[in-house]
Amino acid sequence: MRIENYIKDLLYRHECVVIPDFGAFLTQRKPAQIHETTHAFYPPKKHLGFNNKLTENDGILINYLSKAEEISYQEAMQQVASFVAQLKTSLREIGKIEFEAIGTFYLEKEEIIFQPSYHHNYLLEAFGTEMYTASKIERSVKTAEEKPAETVSTKVEEKEIPVKKLPEEKRTIPIWRYAAVGIIAIGVSGLVAANWYSNDVKNHNLAEQQKAEKKVEQTIQQATFAIDNPLPEVTFKVHTQKGNYHIVAGAFRLKENAEKKLKQLREQGFPAREIGVNKYGLHQVIYNTFESRTEALQALRTIKNQENQNAWLLVKSLEANSQNHEK
The missing domain is CATH 3.30.70.1070 (Sporulation related repeat)
Structure with a gap:
């Protein structure tokens, strides 16, 4: 397995992956973005950078290589050193090295320039999400000329029909209506009395509770506590x-x-x-x-x-x- 693949595995887990005697890949989290012009939605991602000043071995790459290949730490160091030597030779001779799904290195005036790949996301939380573009919603506004013409309604003359008045009869209220009114009045008065009694009980309980709390507070204030053999202080x-x-x-x-x-x-x-x-x-x-x-x-x-x-x-x-x- 190529060492570039081990570097890709580590970029998912770490913010910094050092290639000893060559440089370090640095990642920085970036939030989701929306492009105002193209209406493209970009998921959150890890922005990938490179610093050729961080060349000291931190053990992450070599230790991971040693465990993955089931070799000793010294053998893993030798493989990484050989890998770095090939990188430097290729940069001097060709001037360009490309790491798949990571980026491309260029050598310009004895300085290493890194161009990251924007087609790969090393943020585990955004795994499986991709950029997509939302289609613009067209909304049509009707003008006054496009409004439907009002329909002309025909008025129908209405004729008043005379209503004959019936002879007034003496209205009588059945006795059962008086009984219903009486029952409602008794119910309302009973409800008012019950509410008054309930409120009176609540007020009484509250007053008694306040008295009891006041007595307890006075008792606590008057009480004194004496400890003959206090425990020694323990300091942590x-x-x-x-x-x-x-x-x-x-x-x-x-x-x-x-x-x-x-x-x-x-x-x-x-x-x-x-x-x-x-x-x-x-x-x-x-x-x-x-x-x-x-x-x-x-x-x-x-x-x-x-x-x-x-x-x-x-x-x-x-x-x-x-x-x-x-x-």
Whole structure:
């Protein structure tokens, strides 16, 4: 498998992928956009850039290559060094190198120029989304001339028809209507009385509750508490690890192995901790966490030289950082 393909895999997961002794690919998230003229909708994406000043090995590419090819770290370093040598030779002789789905490198006046590919999106959240153009909606407005002509209505003369008045009869109200009115009046008065009684009960309960609370408050204010043997004060120093740069000591399939590694690192004096399970189901243990990338790379270089050559740098924002408590 070509090293360019490993670089593409890492660009989905990391914000920075360094090719030792050549340069670093940097990604930056960009929101979705709408082109006002063409009405084209572009999904959110990772903008890809390149910095030829960042050439120091951070271990990400070589460590990934070592695991993917099942070779040693030293062999992976040699393959990457050979790959970089071929790149430089091609740039000097041809002046152009193209990485599929990544971009193209040009050599102009001894300076490397990078032109990213705009046809590939390395943002996992936008996987499967593509640019599309919305068609313009045409709206027609009718003018006064286009309005339908008003229909002429013919008036029909209406003739008044005389109505004969019937002889007035003495109107009588049935007795059952009086009974209904009486029942309604009794119901209304009963409802008013019930509401008055309910309100009176609520007011009484509220007043009694306020009295009880006042007595309890007075009792609490008058009470005194004496502790003959107070407990000694215990002071804890809390150290919170902050930052998005973590030096990984190892990833373990079994929880017990991760705990053993964590205990070993803490006995050596490292503020080590476990940061959970990654998407491969492995328990990750780190040496330390740093806010600055420069500090993290310096610490990684020291650990590689003195402790663990397979340690590598993880760039990730953790939602909840673990805390170490010291008495």
